[in-house]
Amino acid sequence: MAETSPPQPAANGRAKGKPRGGKRVGIREIAAQAEVSVATVSMVLNNNPKITGETRAKVTKVIDQLGYRPNRIAQSLSSKYTNLLAVLMPTLRHTMADPYFGELISGICDKAARLGQKIMLEHAKPDFVREKRHIDLFDRRYIDGILCIGFSDKHTFLGDFAERGDLALMVNNVGFGLDHVVCDYASGAEQIMTYLLQLGHRRIGMLHGSPDVYTMRQMMDTYKKSIASATGGEDDTLLVDGRFTEEHGYTATSQLLSKHPDVTAIFAGNDKMALGALHCAAERGLSVPGDLSVVGCDNIQYAAFVNPALTTVNTPLYDTGMLACERLIDRIRGRKRPVAEVLPTHLVLRDSTSLAKQTQ
Amino acid sequence: MAETSPPQPAANGRAKGKPRGGKRVGIREIAAQAEVSVATVSMVLNNNPKITGETRAKVTKVIDQLGYRPNRIAQSLSSKYTNLLAVLMPTLRHTMADPYFGELISGICDKAARLGQKIMLEHAKPDFVREKRHIDLFDRRYIDGILCIGFSDKHTFLGDFAERGDLALMVNNVGFGLDHVVCDYASGAEQIMTYLLQLGHRRIGMLHGSPDVYTMRQMMDTYKKSIASATGGEDDTLLVDGRFTEEHGYTATSQLLSKHPDVTAIFAGNDKMALGALHCAAERGLSVPGDLSVVGCDNIQYAAFVNPALTTVNTPLYDTGMLACERLIDRIRGRKRPVAEVLPTHLVLRDSTSLAKQTQ
DNA sequence: CGTATTTGGTAAACCGTTTAATCATTATAA
DNA sequence: TTATAATGATTAAACGGTTTACCAAATACG
Numbered sequence: 191m192a193e194t195s196p197p198q199p200a201a202n203g204r205a206k207g208k209p210r211g212g213k214r215v216g217i218r219e220i221a222a223q224a225e226v227s228v229a230t231v232s233m234v235l236n237n238n239p240k241i242t243g244e245t246r247a248k249v250t251k252v253i254d255q256l257g258y259r260p261n262r263i264a265q266s267l268s269s270k271y272t273n274l275l276a277v278l279m280p281t282l283r284h285t286m287a288d289p290y291f292g293e294l295i296s297g298i299c300d301k302a303a304r305l306g307q308k309i310m311l312e313h314a315k316p317d318f319v320r321e322k323r324h325i326d327l328f329d330r331r332y333i334d335g336i337l338c339i340g341f342s343d344k345h346t347f348l349g350d351f352a353e354r355g356d357l358a359l360m361v362n363n364v365g366f367g368l369d370h371v372v373c374d375y376a377s378g379a380e381q382i383m384t385y386l387l388q389l390g391h392r393r394i395g396m397l398h399g400s401p402d403v404y405t406m407r408q409m410m411d412t413y414k415k416s417i418a419s420a421t422g423g424e425d426d427t428l429l430v431d432g433r434f435t436e437e438h439g440y441t442a443t444s445q446l447l448s449k450h451p452d453v454t455a456i457f458a459g460n461d462k463m464a465l466g467a468l469h470c471a472a473e474r475g476l477s478v479p480g481d482l483s484v485v486g487c488d489n490i491q492y493a494a495f496v497n498p499a500l501t502t503v504n505t506p507l508y509d510t511g512m513l514a515c516e517r518l519i520d521r522i523r524g525r526k527r528p529v530a531e532v533l534p535t536h537l538v539l540r541d542s543t544s545l546a547k548q549t550q
Numbered sequence: 551m552a553e554t555s556p557p558q559p560a561a562n563g564r565a566k567g568k569p570r571g572g573k574r575v576g577i578r579e580i581a582a583q584a585e586v587s588v589a590t591v592s593m594v595l596n597n598n599p600k601i602t603g604e605t606r607a608k609v610t611k612v613i614d615q616l617g618y619r620p621n622r623i624a625q626s627l628s629s630k631y632t633n634l635l636a637v638l639m640p641t642l643r644h645t646m647a648d649p650y651f652g653e654l655i656s657g658i659c660d661k662a663a664r665l666g667q668k669i670m671l672e673h674a675k676p677d678f679v680r681e682k683r684h685i686d687l688f689d690r691r692y693i694d695g696i697l698c699i700g701f702s703d704k705h706t707f708l709g710d711f712a713e714r715g716d717l718a719l720m721v722n723n724v725g726f727g728l729d730h731v732v733c734d735y736a737s738g739a740e741q742i743m744t745y746l747l748q749l750g751h752r753r754i755g756m757l758h759g760s761p762d763v764y765t766m767r768q769m770m771d772t773y774k775k776s777i778a779s780a781t782g783g784e785d786d787t788l789l790v791d792g793r794f795t796e797e798h799g800y801t802a803t804s805q806l807l808s809k810h811p812d813v814t815a816i817f818a819g820n821d822k823m824a825l826g827a828l829h830c831a832a833e834r835g836l837s838v839p840g841d842l843s844v845v846g847c848d849n850i851q852y853a854a855f856v857n858p859a860l861t862t863v864n865t866p867l868y869d870t871g872m873l874a875c876e877r878l879i880d881r882i883r884g885r886k887r888p889v890a891e892v893l894p895t896h897l898v899l900r901d902s903t904s905l906a907k908q909t910q
Numbered sequence: 911c912g913t914a915t916t917t918g919g920t921a922a923a924c925c926g927t928t929t930a931a932t933c934a935t936t937a938t939a940a
Numbered sequence: 941t942t943a944t945a946a947t948g949a950t951t952a953a954a955c956g957g958t959t960t961a962c963c964a965a966a967t968a969c970g
Contacts, residue, residue, distance in 0.1 A: 214689070216956055227920045232958055240918060259689040263632065264956035266623045267925050274670075287652025287851060296647060299671050303678075308692065310634075311659050311669045318663075329574070329619040331926095332668065436855050465855055472857045491647060495796050495825055497832045497857055576926055587950045592928060600948060624926035627955050691956095 215256045224252040235260055266331070275302060275518060276310045276327055276336045280345065289490035290460065290507065294339050294361060297511025305519055319347045328356045335518045337361060338368070342402035359518045359529060361510060364404045369521065369529035371514040376408040378503035378535035382457055382485050383416035385537060390546035391455040391483060392420065395446045397432035397439050397463040409459055428453065432463035439466025447474065454482060454546045461486035461493045464500055468542070479544035489538050498541035505535050575616045584612040595620055626691070635662060635878060636670045636687055636696045640705065649850035650820065650867065654699050654721060657871020665879055679707045688716045695878045697721060698728070702762035719878045719889060721870060724764045729881065729889035731874040736768040738863035738895035742817055742845050743776035745897060750906035751815040751843060752780065755806045757792035757799050757823040769819055788813065792823035799826025807834065814842060814906045821846035821853045821862055828856060828902070839904035849898050858901035865895050
C-alpha cells in the first residue's frame with residue numbers, strides 16, 4: 191500500500207541539473223520525469239531495440255538533463271557481469287616497476303579501457319594464495335576474468351581456475367589447462383643463435399631464467415639444439431641460471447667468464463640479465479662487443495639506452511597484453527573455443543654484438 | 551504469500567561443501583542452516599558485537615562448512631563502500647613500464663592489499679577527460695577514492711574532485727585543493743647542489759622537467775638559488791628542458807654541451823633524463839665522471855645498473871605510494887583533516903660524479 | 911471480418927547484502 | 941514487586957538496477 195503515487199514529489203518543473211540535496215538521481219526519477227516505466231529506462235540504457243525512436247528520445251533527453259549515470263554496483267548485482275578484470279602477478283620485488291610487466295600491463299589496460307572494462311591489480315603473495323583469495327576474486331564476484339602474468343609451473347594454485355571453470359588466461363607461459371597468449375620465444379632464440387653463429391661465435395653461454403616457464407624452456411631447448419648442430423653433436427652448452435634479474439645475470443656472467451674464459455658471446459634469456467652481463471663485462475674490463483658479444487631478449491625500453499645499446503629480440507609485449515585482454519573478454523562474452531595465440535618476434539640489431547674475436 | 555517456508559528445501563543434512571548445482575550459497579542458506587535470521591548472519595560477518603559467543607560460533611561453523619563467501623557486489627550496494635580505489639595516471643608512453651610510476655604503484659598496491667582494498671588502474675586519456683569519466687568513477691560508484699600520480703598543474707580536470715567533494719589525493723605534486731603526499735625534492739636538490747659545489751663544479755647545467763609540477767619547481771628554484779649563492783649573484787643558470795624522458799634528456803644534454811662546452815656537471819631532475827645525459831656523454835666521447843659529472847634523481851632501479859652507476863637522490867617512491875594509499879583510506883574512513891605529507895630524501899653516491907676538472 | 915501474430919511497453923520479482931526499527935527476554939533499579 | 945534498561949536477535953525495508961512474464965494496441969493473415 192506504499193506504492194501509490196501521492197507521496198512522490200512527481201514531475202516538478204525545477205528539477206534540473208544535479209539534485210540539490212544528497213540523494214543521487216536514480217533510474218526511478220528518470221522514469222518519473224520521462225513518464226515511462228523504469229523498465230523502459232533500463233532498456234534505453236542498454237540499447238534494447240524494443241524501445242523505439244520516440245520513447246527513446248524522450249528518455250535520453252531526461253537522462254542527460256538530469257545528468258544521470260547508472261550505478262554500476264546495482265547493474266552488476268542484477269546482471270551477470272562486473273566488467274572488472276584482474277591482472278594477477280607474482281610478488282617479485284616491486285613488480286610494477288619492471289618494464290616487462292609494465293609493457294604487458296600497459297597493453298592490457300589500454301585494450302580494457304577501449305572495451306569498457308576496468309582493470310584490477312593483484313599480487314599473489316604467499317598469504318594471498320594460502321587464503322585462497324584468488325578464488326574469492328570470483329566467488330565474491332569481484333571480477334569476470336583474470337589475466338595471469340609472470341608465473342611458472344610451480345605456481346600450482348593456478349590450476350584452481352581451470353578446475354572451477356573460472357575464466358583465466360595466462361600470458362607467456364602455458365599450462366594448468368588455461369587459455370594462453372605467448373610470444374614466439376622459440377623463434378626468437380633461434381634467430382639469436384643463428385645470428386651469433388653467423389658472426390663466428392662458437393663458445394656461447396646462455397643466461398637462463400626458471401625452466402619452469404614454458405617460454406624459457408623453449409629458449410633453452412632451442413639454444414641446446416643450435417649448439418649441438420653447430421658442433422656436430424658435441425655438448426658445448428654453457429647454461430647458467432640468471433633468474434631473470436640484473437643481479438643474478440651479473441653474478442651468473444661472472445661465474446661463466448671465470449670458468450670459461452673462452453666464451454665470446456652471451457645469450458641472455460631476457461634483457462635484465464643481459465644488462466647484468468653488460469655490467470659484469472664492463473667491470474672486468476672486457477669491451478662489448480669487442481671482446482664479448484651480448485644479446486638479450488624482450489627489447490625493453492632500457493635496452494636501447496645502455497652502453498653499448500643492446501642487441502635483443504623484440505617480443506611485442508604491449509600487443510601481447512592487448513591481445514590477451516581482448517581474448518579474455520571474448521571468453522567472458524561467450525567464446526567457447528580455448529585461446530592459444532602466439533605472437534611473432536624478431537631480432538633487433540644494435541651495438542652489443544659483433545664478429546667473434548679470431549679464435550686463438 | 552511467497553515468503554512461507556514449505557518450498558524451501560530447509561535444513562537437509564547432506565548439504566556440505568559446495569552446493570551441487572549452479573546456485574551459489576547465499577546468506578539466506580547460511581541463516582537457514584544455522585537457524586538464525588539473515589540479519590544475524592550479516593552481523594556475524596561484520597563482527598557486530600551485538601552477536602554473542604554461542605550464536606556467533608554456530609553461524610561461523612555453518613559459514614565455513616558451506617564455504618560461504620559474501621557477495622561483495624551486494625555488500626557494496628547496501629553499504630556505503632566499494633572498497634575499490636583507483637590509481638589515475640596521465641598517458642605517457644606505456645606508463646606502467648616506467649620505474650617511477652612502477653615503484654609508486656607497487657607501494658600503493660601492497661598497502662591496499664594489507665588494508666583489504668582493491669586497486670583499479672586508470673589512464674587519463676584525452677577522451678577519458680572529455681567524457682568526464684573521472685567523475686563517473688565516483689558517480690557510478692566504481693570507487694571510494696582516487697590517487698593521482700604523474701600530473702602537472704595543467705591537468706585542470708583534477709579540480710573537479712575537490713569541487714565535488716570526491717576523495718582524491720595527489721602524489722608528488724600539490725594543487726587543485728587536493729590532499730597530497732610528496733617527497734622532499736627541494737631538500738634533494740639542495741643536497742645535490744651542495745655536493746656538486748663541494749666537488750668544485752661551477753658550471754652546472756640542469757635538465758628539468760615540466761615546471762608545472764610543484765616538486766619540479768622546487769628543484770629548479772633550489773638549483774637557481776644554489777647557483778646564485780655560489781657565484782655571488784651572477785646568473786649562471788643553465789636550464790634545459792628534458793621533459794622527464796631519456797630521449798629528451800639526451801637531446802637537451804646535447805644542446806647544453808654544444809652551447810656551453812665548459813659545463814662540468816649536469817644535474818638531471820630525474821634518473822631517466824640522467825640516463826639520456828649519460829648516453830649523450832658516451833656518444834661524444836666524454837668520460838663520466840672524468841670529464842663530466844652527472845647526477846639524477848629518484849634512484850630508480852636502473853640507476854645502479856648503468857655504466858657508470860649513477861649518483862642520484864633517493865626519493866622513497868615505494869613508501870610514498872604506501873603512505874599515499876594509507877592516507878587516502880584514512881580519509882575514506884572519515885578522517886577530517888586534509889593530508890599533506892612530505893617524505894625525506896637523501897643523496898646516493900655512486901660512480902657518475904667526481905671532482906671537477908681543473909678549471910682552465 | 912475474426913483470429914493470430916507482432917510490436918512497444920509495463921508491473922513486479924529478483925539480485926544478495928546491510929541496517930533501521932522492533933520485539934522478546936533478562937538484568938537492574940526504585 | 942513493578943517499572944526501566946540493557947541485551948540479543950528478528951523483521952522488513954532499503955540499495956538501484958535488470959529481466960521475465962504479461963498486456964494492450966496495431967498489424968498480418970486466411
